[in-house]
Amino acid sequence: MAPLDPPPTYQVYTVIKQTGMSMSYVYVSMPNSLNFGSGFYGTRHEAEQARTFEMLKDNSVPKPRYHVFELEVPNPAYQE
Numbered sequence: 660m661a662p663l664d665p666p667p668t669y670q671v672y673t674v675i676k677q678t679g680m681s682m683s684y685v686y687v688s689m690p691n692s693l694n695f696g697s698g699f700y701g702t703r704h705e706a707e708q709a710r711t712f713e714m715l716k717d718n719s720v721p722k723p724r725y726h727v728f729e730l731e732v733p734n735p736a737y738q739e
Contacts, residue, residue: 664737665734665736665737666734666737667733667734667737668731668732668733668734668737669731669732669734670729670730670731670732671695671699671700671701671729671730671732672699672700672701672702672703672705672706672727672728672729672730673698673699673700673706673727673728673730674687674698674700674706674709674710674713674725674726674727674728675725675726675728676713676723676724676725677723677724677725677726678719678723678724684697684698684699685698685709685710685713685725686698686709687708687709687712687713689705689708689709699730703727703729706727707727710725710727713725
C-alpha cells in the first residue's frame, strides 16, 4: 500500500465587501471550519454562509455588494 501524494494546489474561498470603490475582506467565525486566516474559508459553502450573514446584518444605505472568490494556492506539503 502506498500513501497518497499531496496535490500541488488547493482551493480556498474569500468574501470581499465592496462599498463603492472600497473593498475589504469579510471575516465570520465558523464553528468546525478549516482555519486559513481571517477572511478565508475552506469550502464554498462556508464562504456563501459568511456572505449571507453579512448581508443580513448590514443595514447601511446604500447596500454594499459582497463577492465570493475561489483562490487556487500552492500546497506547501507538495514536493516534486
